[in-house]
Amino acid sequence: LTVDCVVFGINQRDSKPELQVLLVRRADDPFKGRWALPGGFVHVSDNGDQGESLEAAAQRELQEETAVEIEYLEQLYTFATPGRDPRGRVVSVAYYALVRTKDHTATAGSDAADVGWFNFIGSEGVRGRSSHEVFVHGDGNDPTLIGDPTGSWGTLAFDHADILRTALTRLQAKIRYTPIAFKLLPPKFTLVQLQRFYEAILMREIDRRNFYKRVKGFLVQCGVETNNSKPGPAAAIYRFDKRRYDAAIKRDFIFEPFEI
Amino acid sequence: LTVDCVVFGINQRDSKPELQVLLVRRADDPFKGRWALPGGFVHVSDNGDQGESLEAAAQRELQEETAVEIEYLEQLYTFATPGRDPRGRVVSVAYYALVRTKDHTATAGSDAADVGWFNFIGSEGVRGRSSHEVFVHGDGNDPTLIGDPTGSWGTLAFDHADILRTALTRLQAKIRYTPIAFKLLPPKFTLVQLQRFYEAILMREIDRRNFYKRVKGFLVQCGVETNNSKPGPAAAIYRFDKRRYDAAIKRDFIFEPFEI
DNA sequence: TCAAAAGTGTTTGAATTACACCCATGA
DNA sequence: TCATGGGTGTAATTCAAACACTTTTGA
Numbered sequence: 001l002t003v004d005c006v007v008f009g010i011n012q013r014d015s016k017p018e019l020q021v022l023l024v025r026r027a028d029d030p031f032k033g034r035w036a037l038p039g040g041f042v043h044v045s046d047n048g049d050q051g052e053s054l055e056a057a058a059q060r061e062l063q064e065e066t067a068v069e070i071e072y073l074e075q076l077y078t079f080a081t082p083g084r085d086p087r088g089r090v091v092s093v094a095y096y097a098l099v100r101t102k103d104h105t106a107t108a109g110s111d112a113a114d115v116g117w118f119n120f121i122g123s124e125g126v127r128g129r130s131s132h133e134v135f136v137h138g139d140g141n142d143p144t145l146i147g148d149p150t151g152s153w154g155t156l157a158f159d160h161a162d163i164l165r166t167a168l169t170r171l172q173a174k175i176r177y178t179p180i181a182f183k184l185l186p187p188k189f190t191l192v193q194l195q196r197f198y199e200a201i202l203m204r205e206i207d208r209r210n211f212y213k214r215v216k217g218f219l220v221q222c223g224v225e226t227n228n229s230k231p232g233p234a235a236a237i238y239r240f241d242k243r244r245y246d247a248a249i250k251r252d253f254i255f256e257p258f259e260i
Numbered sequence: 261l262t263v264d265c266v267v268f269g270i271n272q273r274d275s276k277p278e279l280q281v282l283l284v285r286r287a288d289d290p291f292k293g294r295w296a297l298p299g300g301f302v303h304v305s306d307n308g309d310q311g312e313s314l315e316a317a318a319q320r321e322l323q324e325e326t327a328v329e330i331e332y333l334e335q336l337y338t339f340a341t342p343g344r345d346p347r348g349r350v351v352s353v354a355y356y357a358l359v360r361t362k363d364h365t366a367t368a369g370s371d372a373a374d375v376g377w378f379n380f381i382g383s384e385g386v387r388g389r390s391s392h393e394v395f396v397h398g399d400g401n402d403p404t405l406i407g408d409p410t411g412s413w414g415t416l417a418f419d420h421a422d423i424l425r426t427a428l429t430r431l432q433a434k435i436r437y438t439p440i441a442f443k444l445l446p447p448k449f450t451l452v453q454l455q456r457f458y459e460a461i462l463m464r465e466i467d468r469r470n471f472y473k474r475v476k477g478f479l480v481q482c483g484v485e486t487n488n489s490k491p492g493p494a495a496a497i498y499r500f501d502k503r504r505y506d507a508a509i510k511r512d513f514i515f516e517p518f519e520i
Numbered sequence: 521t522c523a524a525a526a527g528t529g530t531t532t533g534a535a536t537t538a539c540a541c542c543c544a545t546g547a
Numbered sequence: 548t549c550a551t552g553g554g555t556g557t558a559a560t561t562c563a564a565a566c567a568c569t570t571t572t573g574a
Contacts, residue, residue: 001261001351050342050349078338078353082310089310091261091353093338192526209528210564232525233571259564452553469555470537492552493544519537 002092003058004039004160006076006167007068009101009117010184010200018119019200020101021164023132023156024065025114030086031157035116037164038065039092058095066115071183072098074174076167084159092158096167098183120168120203175201176256179218182240190225190235191215198258206258214257218245262352263318264299264420266336266427267328269361269377270444270460277453278379279460280361281424283392283416284325285374290346291417295376297424298325299352318355326375331443332358334434336427344419352418356427358443380428380463435461436516439478442500450485450495451475458518466518474517478505 007022023035042057044050052060055073062068073095080091101117118132155161175181181197195211219238228234245255267282283295302317304310312320315333322328333355340351361377378392415421435441441457455471479498488494505515 044349053342054338054340054351075338078314078335080314080353082313089304091314091351093340093351190526207565208526209566212527213529228572230525231523231571231573233527235526450553467538468553469539472554473556488545490552491544491546491550493554495553 001042001044002039002090003042003054003061004037004079004092004094004163005058005062005073006037006094006096006164007062007066007070007099008096008167008171008184008201009068009099010197011101011117017196017200019203020117020119022066022068022099023116023118025116026157034155034157035118036157037094037160038062038115040064042093054093055095058097062097068099070097070099072180076163076170079159079163081159092163094163094167096171098180100184100186172202177254179240179245179255188222188237188239190237191219192235194238202258211258218248218255261302261304262299262350263302263314263321264297264339264352264354264423265318265322265333266297266354266356266424267322267326267330267359268356268427268431268444268461269328269359270457271361271377277456277460279463280377280379282326282328282359283376283378285376286417294415294417295378296417297354297420298322298375300324314353315355318357322357328359330357330359332440336423336430339419339423341419352423354423354427356431358440360444360446432462437514439500439505439515448482448497448499450497451479452495454498462518471518478508478515 009020009022010017011020022038024038026032026034026036038061039058040061042054043052043060054075058073059070062070074097076094076096078091078093082089084090084092116132121133156164171180175198181194181201185194185197191212194215195206195208198211199206218241220241221236222239223237225235225237249255269280269282270277271280282298284298286292286294286296298321299318300321302314303312303320314335318333319330322330334357336354336356338351338353342349344350344352376392381393416424431440435458441454441461445454445457451472454475455466455468458471459466478501480501481496482499483497485495485497509515
């Protein structure tokens with residue numbers, strides 16, 4: 001029994017952030033040298049008790065391999081097709097996680113050969129600014145390919161391409177009716193930042209005016225941007241108003257701050 | 261590693277069908293004599309190969325315990341909290357299944373002490389016509405109670421109440437954008453039947469006219485009701501037009517045949 | 521003074537809801 | 548003939564989408 005984690009981050013360094021996923025390079029066989037999702041075996045029985053929870057296992061593995069801090073963790077799906085691991089029957093409970101990617105943070109692991117953030121490349125062929133890239137989208141039969149800076153390409157280890165695709169689909173669906181984007185943003189942010197985050201996750205553009213209208217009901221202004229080295233007026237700074245959001249949800253409100 | 265199945269059926273005997281769930285009475289400890297979801301251990305290694313898939317295990321267990329025929333099976337969630345099974349660490353991948361309940365069919369199992377279909381009782385306190393009843397809804401902290409004809413009440417075994425609640429929520433959400441209802445219905449049905457099915461699953465009433473308008477785009481009339489022992493004109497009989505449905509889905513159509 | 525950025529409102533059209541009537545038939 | 552069930556259409560409203568202008572400020 002293993003857990004695997006699809007860790008999503010958004011690199012925030014400049015005005016056009018991009019969705020990224022965290023992969024580790026496998027140090028051992030099988031699939032030695034290939035990129036894979038971080039994860040590993042669940043401690044089933046520590047000392048008489050029944051061991052750790054799956055969430056705890058996911059967190060632990062992430063600490064060991066990538067040293068990132070998790071803001072959000074949710075179970076995705078359980079992958080258990082016989083033959084998915086050549087070593088024997090391995091059932092993997094997949095989770096997806098959201099983290100706040102710090103600028104330029106290249107997280108270094110202790111347990112894995114190499115760690116890297118990968119940009120997504122959609123069917124449109126848009127390339128990101130990461131040193132690594134992941135292909136997803138396309139039709140379901142395409143293997144999810146990854147490319148490293150040297151230009152060599154390979155597929156992900158195990159069935160991790162399937163897991164990754166499932167996770168991306170889920171994230172994009174979940175963001176429609178849940179304010180998980182706020183888990184990725186810093187606690188205080190501008191409207192444009194918020195919009196860019198949504199655009200990064202959905203991988204398309206959103207109408208600014210309609211977007212503002214919908215989210216502003218759940219934001220509280222708490223300041224004004226200061227470091228103005230750009231033209232235009234100072235942007236207002238907001239924080240998420242969970243209280244108002246929860247109240248709205250209770251009235252069957254559906255949070256969908258963008259055009260479908 | 262186990263699989264547990266939440267099997268939903270709709271008892272179809274008369275004009276007001278009701279959603280039901282299939283439970284088995286445990287023959288052995290732990291929780292001997294208590295009602296539980298059908299399920300059991302996955303065959304991990306049959307003979308050198310890697311054993312059966314989780315879906316196969318689910319089907320097999322259902323055959324052994326309840327002898328029902330599955331129309332639809334989908335993974336629900338993996339329940340793995342340490343301590344959920346007193347015997348040791350047991351991780352359960354839960355599935356939910358849809359079956360066509362034949363009229364009055366009281367399915368008899370070979371592997372379980374007793375099997376029964378249970379009606380749901382919502383917070384409104386509406387009671388069904390089944391000989392058994394299950395409480396769900398209420399707030400999340402209520403244990404899911406079941407009652408048998410003798411009037412004695414007890415909770416479900418293990419964390420099966422959680423699983424059941426999760427499954428019901430998922431089913432009600434899934435029916436919003438997927439035509440799974442057609443898996444439960446006989447291949448040919450009248451509009452009223454279809455509507456009653458939706459009402460049974462959603463546990464509330466739907467406006468007939470609006471409902472008809474939306475579904476009729478994906479139905480083909482293929483006859484007229486014959487056994488008329490009731491007043492009024494003969495009802496038209498329809499079948500589901502999967503071709504047209506798939507085409508619509510491709511154009512980003514969302515199938516939501518009732519008011520939210 | 522110009523270009524870039526922040527911010528706001530309105531108009532139009534589509535979709536959804538609510539709602540009431542007619543017809544057929546068996547008792 | 549009446550009560551029950553099957554079937555349809557329309558008006559009102561709500562919601563979402565598209566779209567353009569004003570203001571501010573740094574260079």
